[in-house]
Amino acid sequence: MAVHTSRTAAQAAGDGTDVARGRGRGGLKRALATHWYAWAMVAPVVLVLGVIIGWPLVRGVYLSLTDANERNVARTIGANTIEASYSFVGLDNYTAVLSDPVFWQRLVWTVLWTVVCVSVTFTLGLALANMLNRNFRGRAFYRMALILPWAVPGFVSVFAWRFLFNRDNGILNKVLEGGGIGAIPWLDDPTWAKLSVITVNVWLGVPFMMVALLGGLQSIPGELYEAAEMDGASAWQRFRHITLPGLRAVSMTVILLSTIWTFNMFPVIFLLTRGGPGDSTEILVTQAFREAFVSSPRDFAGSATWGVLILALLMIFALVYRRSLRKQGEVW
Amino acid sequence: MRRGIAATALVAALALAATACGGDKNDGGSTDAGGELSGTVTWWDTSNDTEKATFQKIAESFTAKHPKVTVKYVNVPYGDAQNKVKNAFSSGADAPDVIRADVGWVADFASLGYLDKVPDATAKKVDAEFLPAAAASGKYENQMYAVPQVIDTLGLFYNKKMLADAGVQPPTTLEELKTASAKIKEKTGKTGLYLRGDDSYWFLPLIYGEGGDLVDAKNKTVTVDGPAGVKAFKAARDLVASGAAVTNSTDGYQNMQTAFKTGQVAMMINGPWAIKDTYAGEQFTDKANLGVAPVPAGSAKAGGPQGGHDLAVYAGSKNRAAAHAFVEYLSSQDVQTQVTKELSLLPTRTAAYEQPDVKANQMVQFFKPAVDKAVERAWIPENGSLFDPLKVEYTKAVTGAATPEDAAKSAGAEFRKILKGWK
Numbered sequence: 021m022a023v024h025t026s027r028t029a030a031q032a033a034g035d036g037t038d039v040a041r042g043r044g045r046g047g048l049k050r051a052l053a054t055h056w057y058a059w060a061m062v063a064p065v066v067l068v069l070g071v072i073i074g075w076p077l078v079r080g081v082y083l084s085l086t087d088a089n090e091r092n093v094a095r096t097i098g099a100n101t102i103e104a105s106y107s108f109v110g111l112d113n114y115t116a117v118l119s120d121p122v123f124w125q126r127l128v129w130t131v132l133w134t135v136v137c138v139s140v141t142f143t144l145g146l147a148l149a150n151m152l153n154r155n156f157r158g159r160a161f162y163r164m165a166l167i168l169p170w171a172v173p174g175f176v177s178v179f180a181w182r183f184l185f186n187r188d189n190g191i192l193n194k195v196l197e198g199g200g201i202g203a204i205p206w207l208d209d210p211t212w213a214k215l216s217v218i219t220v221n222v223w224l225g226v227p228f229m230m231v232a233l234l235g236g237l238q239s240i241p242g243e244l245y246e247a248a249e250m251d252g253a254s255a256w257q258r259f260r261h262i263t264l265p266g267l268r269a270v271s272m273t274v275i276l277l278s279t280i281w282t283f284n285m286f287p288v289i290f291l292l293t294r295g296g297p298g299d300s301t302e303i304l305v306t307q308a309f310r311e312a313f314v315s316s317p318r319d320f321a322g323s324a325t326w327g328v329l330i331l332a333l334l335m336i337f338a339l340v341y342r343r344s345l346r347k348q349g350e351v352w
Numbered sequence: 353m354r355r356g357i358a359a360t361a362l363v364a365a366l367a368l369a370a371t372a373c374g375g376d377k378n379d380g381g382s383t384d385a386g387g388e389l390s391g392t393v394t395w396w397d398t399s400n401d402t403e404k405a406t407f408q409k410i411a412e413s414f415t416a417k418h419p420k421v422t423v424k425y426v427n428v429p430y431g432d433a434q435n436k437v438k439n440a441f442s443s444g445a446d447a448p449d450v451i452r453a454d455v456g457w458v459a460d461f462a463s464l465g466y467l468d469k470v471p472d473a474t475a476k477k478v479d480a481e482f483l484p485a486a487a488a489s490g491k492y493e494n495q496m497y498a499v500p501q502v503i504d505t506l507g508l509f510y511n512k513k514m515l516a517d518a519g520v521q522p523p524t525t526l527e528e529l530k531t532a533s534a535k536i537k538e539k540t541g542k543t544g545l546y547l548r549g550d551d552s553y554w555f556l557p558l559i560y561g562e563g564g565d566l567v568d569a570k571n572k573t574v575t576v577d578g579p580a581g582v583k584a585f586k587a588a589r590d591l592v593a594s595g596a597a598v599t600n601s602t603d604g605y606q607n608m609q610t611a612f613k614t615g616q617v618a619m620m621i622n623g624p625w626a627i628k629d630t631y632a633g634e635q636f637t638d639k640a641n642l643g644v645a646p647v648p649a650g651s652a653k654a655g656g657p658q659g660g661h662d663l664a665v666y667a668g669s670k671n672r673a674a675a676h677a678f679v680e681y682l683s684s685q686d687v688q689t690q691v692t693k694e695l696s697l698l699p700t701r702t703a704a705y706e707q708p709d710v711k712a713n714q715m716v717q718f719f720k721p722a723v724d725k726a727v728e729r730a731w732i733p734e735n736g737s738l739f740d741p742l743k744v745e746y747t748k749a750v751t752g753a754a755t756p757e758d759a760a761k762s763a764g765a766e767f768r769k770i771l772k773g774w775k
Contacts, residue, residue: 090464095442097465098668187600188607188616207602208549210753296550297601298748313435315770316460316737 084113084324090317106321113325122307123329130283130303133214137221137282142275144222145229150263152230153237163234170227178291181220182207185292210300213293217301221288225281229274236270237263272345280334304330389674390420396437396448398430398661402628406694414681421674430454434736441466441666449669450678453498455489455660456735462492463733468665468672470496474680485728486700490662492731498662499683500700502691504623505656505726506557507719508645511635514540514618515643522619522645526561526587529619529648533596536618546608546617547591549599549750552742554621556657559584560727561650566738567767569730573775576742577764580652585749585756587650592750601747609633621647623659627696627715644718646725658726660700692716698723734770741766 052059086106094104117123152163169177184192185206193203206216240262248258286305289295295302295310302310304326312323393414399407408425415423426448428436434457440447441461453461461467470478475496478487482500490498510522515532518539523529533544548554559565564580567573575581591597598617600607612620613633622630627642636642647656663682665675681687688699689707696715704710705720729735745763748754754762768774 090438090442095465096444096668097441098444098666098670100465100667102465182603186603186607189610208600208751293602296744296747297751298753299744300753310740314737314740316734317464318438 080324080327083321084328085110086321087112088320088324090320093320109321113321114329117322117325117329126302126304126307127333129214129301133218133221133303134279134282136218137225137285138275138278140218140222141225141229141278141282142271144226145233145274146267146271148226148230149233149237150259153234166230167227169224170231174224174287175291177224178220178288181216181223182292185216207293208297210297213297213301217289217292220292221282221285224288225278229278232270232274233267236267240266276338276341279337283334284330304333388420389418389677391671391674392422392424393450393671393674393678394424394426394448395450395452395678396426396428396433397452398428398433398454399452400430400625400629402632403625403695403697406691410682410687410690411678414678417681418674418677421678423678434460437461438464438466441668444668447666447668449666449671449675450682451664451666452501452661453664454736455500455658455662455731456729456739458490458498458662458664459492459731460733460736461664462495462497466667467497468667468669468676470499470665470679471676474499474676481702482700483702483723485658485723485726486660488728489658489660489731490664492733498664499679501661501663501683502624502688502697503658503660503700503723504625504698505658505719505723506554506621506623506647507656507722508619508647509612509622509626509630510619510643510645511612511615512641512643513635514542514615518618522643523648524646524654525649526591530591530594530596533594533618537595540618542615543595543598543617544619545591545597546611546620547588547597547599547750548604548608548621549592549747550601550604550743552739552746553657553659555584555588555742555746556727557621557647557655558587558650560655560657561648561652562587563650563652565727565730566742567730567732567771567774569732571775572771572773574764574767574771576767577760581760581763582756583651585746585759588746588750589752589756593752599750601751624697624715624719644715646722655725655727656722658723658728660698732771737770738767741770 085108087109088104088106092104092106095102148166152159152166184190187193187203187205187208190206192206196202196204205212207213244262244266245258248262253261283303284305285303286309289301289303289306290309293301295306308323308326308330311319311326395411397404397407397411404427408427411423411425415421433451434454437448437451437453437457438461441464458467469475470490478490478496478499483503486500486503487496490496490500508522514536515522518532518536520532520535521528523532529545536542536544556566559576559581562580562583564575564578564584566576566581568575592599598611608617608620608622609626609629611617612622613630613635615635630636630642631639646654648654663679665672665679669675683700685699685701685704685707688701688704689709691697692699692704692707692713693709696713698716698719699705699710705716710716742763745754745759745766749756749759
């Protein structure tokens with residue numbers, strides 16, 4: 021410790037002389053000299069992140085400012101190499117997308133879908149976590165069973181649900197028929213289809229919420245509850261004034277994560293309804309996919325525009341969310 | 353010493369990156385080594401589950417003629433195939449040498465430069481020996497890019513026993529279809545027709561029936577939102593609203609087959625590719641119970657769309673000589689006859705229809721006249737991409753979520769986005 025402080029002091033002194041000499045170059049040089057080993061160690065990570073995240077991101081933003089499509093991008097087919105012939109068009113794509121009512125329709129449904137999914141998932145997760153946060157026989161079994169949806173690959177569960185939902189031959193309707201209720205058009209009616217996709221997404225999302233909140237519950241000291249009970253607090257008061265504040269840090273994080281995941285939940289929508297019936301369950305990401313892969317020639321520029329807009333929306337959300345948390349005094 | 357560690361780390365990182373990029377492999381054999389074909393030919397086939405075993409057997413028999421060629425048969429589900437093929441062709445990685453392309457995709461792939469032209473000698477033979485309508489589907493800008501494999505159209509499949517029980521004849525018009533369905537419901541309690549609501553290909557007989565078409569390629573005009581289009585959307589909705597037909601907007605194909613095979617519905621509209629699967633149903637253990645009639649006429653005429661599949665070679669294939677030979681083999685008269693015999697699919701060679709096995713096939717006897725009268729689609733690159741926006745509107749119209757007028761209007765607007773500059 022002593023060594024450390026003396027060293028930083030020396031550094032501070034050095035900084036002073038650096039300022040006099042013109043700080044930039046000397047600072048960099050010294051930073052390299054002192055920390056070259058750290059730089060060398062993080063270099064591969066920086067490189068990999070740059071290649072797999074940075075470059076596609078930059079390229080996506082660039083493509084959204086061009087008129088690139090399948091017919092004019094560079095491609096190599098066997099011996100033939102075709103040069104790229106797309107050009108820069110500025111913000112034309114953005115004006116086109118934002119002035120199209122389709123974007124706003126999709127946005128309204130995407131926001132509704134996200135809000136409903138996240139709030140229902142969170143409420144259910146919280147309820148289940150509270151129920152499981154006590155000692156009873158077979159607790160381990162219940163926990164395992166409730167985590168199961170998480171362990172199954174997403175597309176497998178979605179396909180299973182699709183079989184269940186099949187109007188003519190699905191199990192759900194067969195059961196209802198046995199009870200004398202007519203077939204429900206789970207995926208064939210716009211309103212039912214919306215309910216169905218939300219149900220499946222909630223089913224998929226609850227385990228994560230439950231596990232995260234269970235962890236949060238277990239970190240709340242038991243003494244608080246004991247003290248509250250001594251003071252005569254009711255169960256609801258204990259929940260309201262101990263459990264909820266105690267879970268605050270965890271729940272803020274899981275809500276943010278869950279919002280971002282749900283907003284971009286491609287597989288549930290695409291595999292369950294393909295955005296249908298008609299286009300009633302299409303969210304922003306599935307629409308971006310449609311632009312890129314269904315139309316011909318594939319519209320890379322248009323799809324990139326949708327992608328950048330989705331990214332911008334989520335970034336704005338995250339910023340606003342963080343700011344509101346900071347106002348409430350959370351360190352995050 | 354520390355410097356040494358850093359250098360090692362750096363080298364290791366670089367080596368890792370280098371090996372990650374070095375996944376190239378060379379599976380294409382030599383082309384003509386002393387006139388003999390060799391190497392591997394990968395074929396992506398899109399035939400359905402009941403057909404694929406036959407095609408795999410036929411494809412692998414190619415080795416008997418060319419022992420040095422290995423055929424790699426891959427079945428790609430039809431629904432995903434257009435995208436998968438495009439992904440593979442544009443990246444070149446693990447791309448197939450030969451594909452089975454829907455007739456609607458050939459112009460699209462060819463216009464993007466993905467397809468290798470059919471060799472002149474073969475092209476001449478195709479022009480001379482194949483059905484002209486089939487041969488036309490393989491062409492783009494007067495060059496031949498694909499050899500027709502099978503040809504088809506839609507027809508009205510009916511359960512003979514159920515129709516007889518209700519005392520009705522197979523309907524020839526939509527009006528007759530409605531009265532027949534009403535009688536079937538009254539006598540047997542079952543629904544008359546299963547109308548697919550989740551695939552706009554099934555919209556084509558309706559719009560042709562009203563004398564219209566999706567587009568007029570000659571005059572570069574979108575016609576789906578014309579009067580015939582509106583009438584066709586109305587007819588579709590009317591069939592469902594009047595109870596003459598049931599529909600679905602997801603899993604339509606499977607549900608349609610199940611309903612027809614188990615006798616839940618008496619009729620469906622489908623193509624020759626469904627024959628083998630339909631025969632497997634409990635209602636059709638006696639094959640004679642299956643009848644097929646032309647699609648019911650609208651107010652103008654009866655017309656199904658001309659469909660089918662072509663075989664094409666990837667322009668970037670490393671083994672094009674063997675690939676073209678493989679395509680020639682698959683479209684030879686012997687193979688076509690065998691396919692008809694086993695699967696009741698319709699050959700594309702004129703002379704194949706003289707073969708006893710083909711002549712005797714009942715399904716061919718029905719479908720051949722229907723194919724001769726089928727409406728030829730506009731073989732434009734955008735052909736395949738019109739179906740998806742159309743599907744959205746067709747589903748809305750059939751299920752009553754949008755009025756026929758609105759559906760037609762939106763479909764027209766979407767088409768004009770795809771067909772830039774069209775009227």
